[in-house]
Each structure stands twice: as C-alpha cells, then as structure tokens.
Amino acid sequence: MSVVLGSNRYGKAENRVVRVYRDTARHEIRDLNVSTSLRGDFEDAHVAGDQTKVLPTDTQKNTAFAYAKEHGVSSPEDYAIALGTHFLDAAPPATGAQIAVEEYVWDRILVDGEGHDHSFVRRGTETRTAVVTVDGRASEQRVWVVSGFTDLVVLKSTGSEFKGFLKDDYTTLAETDDRIMATSLTARWRYDGTSAERDTDWNVEYEDVKAIMLAAFATTYSRALQQTLYGMGKNVLEAHPEVAEIKFSAPNKHHFVVDLAPFGLENNGEVFIAADRPYGLIEASVSRDDSSESGLAWQSVPGFA
C-alpha cells in the first residue's frame, strides 16, 4: 500500500475588501468578502513541505486588495474573473483558480428625501454571491461564472398547501390547505459558456433574476416548496437564455399554528410560532436542455445537492 495525495487546494478566505469610488463628490461603495483558492501541482508542499511552487495565501490577499484598485469592482463577477485569470499568470504551478465573492449592499441615507453623497446604510437583506472558476491557460482556458445570492428570506402568509403525500408507519403529519411558507433562500445560477470575455451587465442581470424569482414566489399557488422552486427557476430560464442552470437550497422555516383553544381563543392562521430546528431542507436544480456542460463550475461551491 502507498499513500496518495488526492484533490487539494489552498487560498485565502474572507478578505474583507471595501472599495470606495470617490472621483466625484457622490461616492460609490462596493463591500466584498473575497475568497481565493488555487489548484494545481502542489504535491511537493504536501509530501515534503517544499514551498517552491506555492504562491502564499498572503500574496493572494494582497492581490485581492490591489485588484480592487487596479482593475476595480464594477461587479463581483467582473472583479472575480479578472482576479482568477490573473492568478493563472502569476502562479505557473496552478492549473486552476476559484474566486468566491460575497457582496453586501449599501443604500444611501435619505436626508430630506434625497440620497446622501457619502453616507450609507447597509441594506441587510440577501447577500449577493459570485463564484468564478478558471481552468487552464491561453486557448485552453475556460471560465465558469456562477452568480447568486444567499439568505433571501421570504414568506407567504397564505397560498400554500401540503397534502396528498406518501404515508408510512411513522407519519403523523396532518394535511393542510393553508399554511405559512417561509424560507431563507440560496440560489445560484450558472451562465452558459466558458469565455473570459462577456458583454453581460452583471448588475442588471442580478437584479432581474432576483425580481423574477421573487415574483414567482409571490404569485405561485404552492402545493410544495419543490414546486415553488421549480417555478421560480423555470421563469428565469425562460426569460434569460444566457442562464444555463439554477440551483436552489431552501430550508423550510416552519411556522406552526399555536393551539389557543385551551384559552378559549380561535386561531385561524393568525398566531404562529416560528421554529428554529429541525427544518425541512429542499435542494433542487433546473437547467435548460440545450445548455453547455457544467464542467468545474460547481466544484467546491458550498451547499448544493
């Protein structure tokens, strides 16, 4: 028997890069959490502790900050593509790089009804995400872009049922025609193709995909969270041909009707207890049948079926 090194990667996680654009009095701000990693021929580092081929994680950190200036941050996706392709130039032993970005959105503070020039309040709803995976060099280079968000918390106070399900000896759940449905949604969508050069407006795409998903959540009469997710994904795929595939992870945040009968009170879906654990967890993906292969796009992307 001999011991074999398997898949491995290394990088610098959670660089908190804040980029302020201050060319005019009206500042813009991009607030990012950037994780970079490299894959490649790093066997010497593992087996012998030889760092000759290892570009330090500290250098990756420096580059993440320098690129916020050198390249700028017009969007998480654009910045991540620039950073990822750079690392394959900078580190010849690397065969691939992955850049995972979270973005936190800031709104302008309203003063007399107008957004202030340089004062902001954090929006605090979902976190926007982008995961860019780069593999190979020159004409062999492929770049996958996965956009998305985490923790978009949505709730329907009606328009959701759950019934007709499979039963076994351990089934006690009552069927219901009307329940609260709530989830803290993570969605990630892969853009078709593997080119580093794209003329996509990532920010416009992001807002539009999110708006379609929210509207589908709102207007779908839900017979299951699975069905709602499928509908959300379908609507996006139909409206955005450049989106190849979408993955959802949706904890079913249970809201249980509280029994108020002991106190002589009716409770027709008016008072609920929001439960923490356990929670249902639904994971699903939808794609267009004519989309390109996903390749390495989903490798190491957290939390997907």
Add this chain to the structure above:
Amino acid sequence: MSVVLGSNRYGKAENRVVRVYRDTARHEIRDLNVSTSLRGDFEDAHVAGDQTKVLPTDTQKNTAFAYAKEHGVSSPEDYAIALGTHFLDAAPPATGAQIAVEEYVWDRILVDGEGHDHSFVRRGTETRTAVVTVDGRASEQRVWVVSGFTDLVVLKSTGSEFKGFLKDDYTTLAETDDRIMATSLTARWRYDGTSAERDTDWNVEYEDVKAIMLAAFATTYSRALQQTLYGMGKNVLEAHPEVAEIKFSAPNKHHFVVDLAPFGLENNGEVFIAADRPYGLIEASVSRDDSSESGLAWQSVPGFA
C-alpha cells in the same frame, strides 16, 4: 455568616411570535421575538424549591402567544405594555415584570411594481426593539417604555477625522483628516413618564426617531464618533419632547486603508480592509435636563454604560 438571596428574576426568553392579520385579502404581518420576566417574592423557590408562588415560564410563553391574538400587536410597545401589566394581575407574588421585544420587518414583494397581498421579503436591516418595565399595581403602578433598535449598520466614506487626541508612551496611531467611519448602532430611547395609558403612535415615533438619527449621522462632519452620537441624540431630543433620554452603543467598525505602495499603486482612500476585532466601542447617553427620573427603566436592559 448567613447566605442571602439577592436580586433575581425568571421568565421565558425568545418566544418567536408571528402574528398575521388576515381580515382582508391584504395581509399584515408582525414578526416578534418576545422575552418576558418576573421579579418578586420568590425566595421559597430558591431556598426551598417550593414553586407555590412561581407562575411557570411555560405559562408566560402561552400568554405571549395568546396575547398576540387577544390583544393584538399594533406595535411592539403596545403589545408589551399589555403583556407586562397582565402578568402583575396573573401572578400576585410578582412585584414587577419586564417584557423585551425584538421586531423583524417584512416588506411586500413587488410584482409588476405593486406590493403583493400576502407575500413578503424580510427587510434585514436593523432590529426594532422595545423594553417595557412594569412595577407595582393599581395607583402605584409605573410603566416605563424604552424603544430602540439594534444593528443599524451605517457608514460614511468621508466627512470624518480623528486628531488632536491625548498621547502617552503607548500611542502609535497617526492622526487623520479623512477616514471611513462605520458602526453597527444600537440606540434605545426612554419615553418620559410612567403611565400605562399613552396616546403615542409608537410606529410613527419609531420611524421618525430613526430618520432623524440617520440624517444627523449623514450630515454631521465628524471629529469623533462620540460627537456624532451626541448630535444624533440632541436632534431627537429637540424634535421629540416626549423622549426623555437616549442611550447609544456604537462599535467603531474599523476600515483600515490598505497599503498598496509595494505594488506601485496609490490608495487615496479607495481600498480598505474591514476589520473584525478589536473594535472601538463607544457608549454614551444624552437626556433632557427636565426629564423624569429613569427609575427601573434601564434595569437589565442589555449592553448599556
């Protein structure tokens, strides 16, 4: 020497009460985290394990849910006053009650530009808070109301300096004319008086106090976070005579300018690293000189100087 029981209280913490108003097709939702506690003559329970005078925390929980229906939740403050005064009726051994409420705000999901009737997305910025303390019964009863919020994250990308400070042998900090100032603000304001009956519109008050604070944060040229907080508080006190006192707790969330010189890049306040720890922590209170005594209003309220 003999052992003496000192201050004590007990209750049920973090009841996740969700109240849906569904009298019309256009639902309303109030999403609360409710903690209740009682003080009083509970020595027997401590010294002898005798529960005769102890209204169980489970009962407190039941009441918190039942009151969301019986009394309703027009505001966290109104609901907390009702619940707190109820407990002094329900539990004769209690001499006082405190009800602490957090509220999470939901916005309607936009569908074709209109807010949906029963589908919501959680706003996710600050958490609104109310702490109501009730002491005594009948004509002796006093009710203190402290409204507020936690975790309102704000940032100024300029208009903030820090210089002219005291120096000692351990001082290495450089003075600065221009820095990012950011904080995750907790503010709590005590309303004047101790009456259980008030004709305050708590929701309007809340939005207005928050708006004044945000505007003051935005428009104050800041020579110190202390000065900014003081200005925010002063503006509220001047506009709202019913507010007696305000307490702030403001972590100074440091954003350090990254040194890009080693890479041949200028950094004129454009690229920052957002640091986690340590952080400055500024706590301050302001009050009107003619306000009533605070009494028990701040007892057990978390996180204040």
Add this chain to the structure above:
Amino acid sequence: MSVVLGSNRYGKAENRVVRVYRDTARHEIRDLNVSTSLRGDFEDAHVAGDQTKVLPTDTQKNTAFAYAKEHGVSSPEDYAIALGTHFLDAAPPATGAQIAVEEYVWDRILVDGEGHDHSFVRRGTETRTAVVTVDGRASEQRVWVVSGFTDLVVLKSTGSEFKGFLKDDYTTLAETDDRIMATSLTARWRYDGTSAERDTDWNVEYEDVKAIMLAAFATTYSRALQQTLYGMGKNVLEAHPEVAEIKFSAPNKHHFVVDLAPFGLENNGEVFIAADRPYGLIEASVSRDDSSESGLAWQSVPGFA
C-alpha cells in the same frame, strides 16, 4: 430645555491577546480576549468633538498587548488589575477603568500518554472571565474583582422535578417528577474588598469555585433550577469567605420527551428533543450578609439581573 450628556465610556473591545511563555522548552499559553474601557471627563469629545482628553482606543489596544509582555499574564485577574490601574495613570482625564477578560483554555496534546511541550488542543468547555473595575487614584483608589465563567453546559438526566407551581388561565404545563435539567451556565463572583493588592491565587480559586458549583449541581435533587443555583452559590460562599457575592444567569435548555406512542413505542425518559427557543431564563444572586458593598463592581457587566 437643554440637552445633557449622561453616563458614557469608551474603549477597545475584543483584543485577542495570546501570550506564550517559552523560557523553557515546555511552553505555556494564555489565550485572552481583552476589552478595556475608560470613564471620566469626556464631555468635550461628545459636545465639541475635541479629543484633547481622549486616550485613543488604539492606544488602549497597544497597551493591552504590551502589558502581556511587560506585566505578563499569570491570571486574567492579575493582568486586568495591572492594566486597569495603569490606565488611570496614563489618562488623567479618566476617573475609572474597566477591564473585561475572557480566557480560552488549552490542554497539552497527549503523545504516548504524555502532554506535549508545545502542542495544544483547545478545551472548549466554559470560557473563564474576569471583570476588574478601577475607580479613583492613590489612597482613594478602589479595585473590584469579579471572576467567573460563561457557557458551562451541564445536564442532569434525572434527579429533577417541577411541580406544585402557581397556575392561571394560561397554564397548560403538566407537573413532572422526573425531567432532564440542562443549562448553559454563566456565573460571576465578586471578591470582597477593594484593594489592588491581594495575595489570592486566582487560578486555584477559579478551579475550586467551579468544582464546588459542579458538584452541587450534580448532587442536589432539584425541585427547581432556582433551588439548584441557590445551592451552588451557598456552597461556594460557605467554603470561600473571600467571595462576597455570586450572580447566576441560567437558560433552562428544555429537553422535551418525544411522544413515541403513535409508533407503538414506550418512552420512559429515554428519547428527548433538545429545543432551541424559547427557553426559560433564571437569573439569581446570592451573597453573604456580612459582605462589603458591591459599589461599581457590577456596572456594565453583561447579562445580570
């Protein structure tokens, strides 16, 4: 009406100070989270933004690290006393200082049954705490020491009942002769007196107080969590005359018996669901009747009734 500055303080929170003693091959490690704050005459900073009297929080940070070397860390208490008294010398406008320390304990990694010289594994049970409050200077100086721990998670699988409690219209809880009792205990004890010079072995004290509390928790037949806490405190006060007062905060981490009858199974206290929220919350203090006044010892100490 005029606006008045009330209580205030400022400092640097959560300095993660790690001190390694490496004078011999057998290293020692102290791993601390240190928060410092100053009170005093800081009105100019608040009202006018004038920093003349403000020793920066950055300087406080530097001092916390420097003192880990200059003074050393024989215990959190000893280190905090040194740091707190220093700040009153360094910052003449300050009238008081508070140093709050958390300590994380590391055990030596076992290699062939022996503890390794310089390799450690974090123990991960409770966090040890010390809060030292210093007020005034020279002969007027008073120093309060509050030791303690947070998050010591303990559980009894029997030997706990809950019955005979007060009932009202909202009471549905069944009485029980046998339940799981579990809590994540925070305890803090104030040492008698206000001298800066003490010949206490803080580390020995800490271990002994904790051991007494644990043994009392284990061996007390519990009729209420209140009674258990009281017994734990009483045993410490009787064994340690230098301890003046003890405060407990104990969330009652509910473990509910799962109803297995629908599946034809008996459940005689064998299968439980550990619930997250809501939880009971019991806060209590015990003191010796002949102890000194607590003065400022508990000011701004988090989480106590």
Add this chain to the structure above:
Amino acid sequence: MSVVLGSNRYGKAENRVVRVYRDTARHEIRDLNVSTSLRGDFEDAHVAGDQTKVLPTDTQKNTAFAYAKEHGVSSPEDYAIALGTHFLDAAPPATGAQIAVEEYVWDRILVDGEGHDHSFVRRGTETRTAVVTVDGRASEQRVWVVSGFTDLVVLKSTGSEFKGFLKDDYTTLAETDDRIMATSLTARWRYDGTSAERDTDWNVEYEDVKAIMLAAFATTYSRALQQTLYGMGKNVLEAHPEVAEIKFSAPNKHHFVVDLAPFGLENNGEVFIAADRPYGLIEASVSRDDSSESGLAWQSVPGFA
C-alpha cells in the same frame, strides 16, 4: 428549449435527538444533531406539486426520534446506517438516502474524584460527525460510511516555519523560521467498502484516529500546514487499513507577532494577536492507492475540495 429538473433531494435537517440510557442508575447519554435526506424520483413534486411519492420531512423527523429508541444509538455511524437503510424500505420512490449526524460529547461531572451517575458536563471540543450514504436496494445496495470531526482547534507555539515559497509582484510576506501554527480542523475519513454489515467498533475507531492525528500534529516539525495534514493522514492510513481515504479542511488561524518595539519591548514570539479574517484555507485529501472507489460517499458532504 425545455426546462429540465436536475439533481435534487429533500429531508429534515438538524433534528436534535438526545438519547438517555437509564437501564441502570449509571446513565449514558448520546446527544445528536441528525439530518436526513432522500434522493429519487421526485419529478412530480417539482413539476406538478404532486406529493404522492413524497414521504414528508416530518415523517423523517419522527423516524429519527423513534429509531433512537427502536434501534438505539451505540454510535453515530451504527444509528445512521440503520436509519438510512430503513428509509429505502419506507419510501419506495427514493433511490438513495443520506444521514448526516453530529455528536456532542458529555463527560461525567466529578464529585469527590468520581464521575457522577447522571450529571454531565459538555466537553465542548470537537464535534464528532458521521455521514452515511445509502444507494439502492437488496443485493444492489451500497452503503458508504464517512466518519470525522469538525472544529478540533489545535495550536503549536513553535516547530513551524514557512519559507522558500513562490514570489510574484504582489508578494510582501517575510519568511519565518518560527511561527505559531493553529487551525480549527475538520477531518473526514471514508471507510473502505460498501457493505451495510460491518463489525467495526466505531467508537474505538474514532478515538484512535483522532489520537493519531493529534499526535502527528504535535510531533511533526511543520514546513507547511499542507505537510502537517499530509503527515496526519498518512499515519492514520498506515495504522488503519479499513480507512480508505481522508479529507481535511484546515483554516490557518493566523497569529501575528505584535510589534512591541515602539514601546521598548522585545517580542521573541511571546505576544501574538489572534486574527479572525482573512485566514488561509488548506484543503487536502489522502488515500491509499489500493482503496475502493469513493462512489457517492462524498456527495453533498459539506466543505471539501
């Protein structure tokens, strides 16, 4: 174009199952967090909202609790195998099941030097994990077992260097002969084979694998975290032929030497600041060259390269 349902699964996450063995006065306790999920033919649920083939997550929850009694919890692995194979019997539309278990360890409270019969204190170091994946039925059934732990926090105060690394234009890191190396280690090891019937003593295995890893961490002079991980894995594979493969995820928890020179103090590796973010992140796997294929063993296992 048509929309296609891709990979999907659903289940109940984070069932907090506590199992007490109380057949004698000396109780035993197993404290678990159990997540179950099913894969299979669930297209109707997604596309049409038809639940006919869906065994509810509520039923999965019931079963997790019932099995703690019916089957018992001799180890997380044994319990998870029983639960996973059960679900393929209970839910004919399912083609596979995954059971992920976390276990929290409790020690007996010491009273007069003896462990108490029914009073426990939570150990609080690492969390033990087991992920069991079951695919197919009858003679086609395959069962993969991955044991492991998360968050084992270890530190070496010397015996670690980092030098000789690759440099580019963004490299500023100084080489070092002596640094603190610390990580919060996640390790998972796959057992060889796919049989549901195994005569492994999972608890003994767990303790032995962990002890080997800890000893290797302690005694390896480290030229890189990669090399340390490789050494830890190699030692386990050499001692445990039943282990086929090991995966590590190791955040490099940086401890930076604090510059005390401005204060006239030397700092020869004695005072460090423990940083939060960013952190290095090293992920690596090692396997024996003659091991069986991993199949579905790692599917949906969180956090691995």
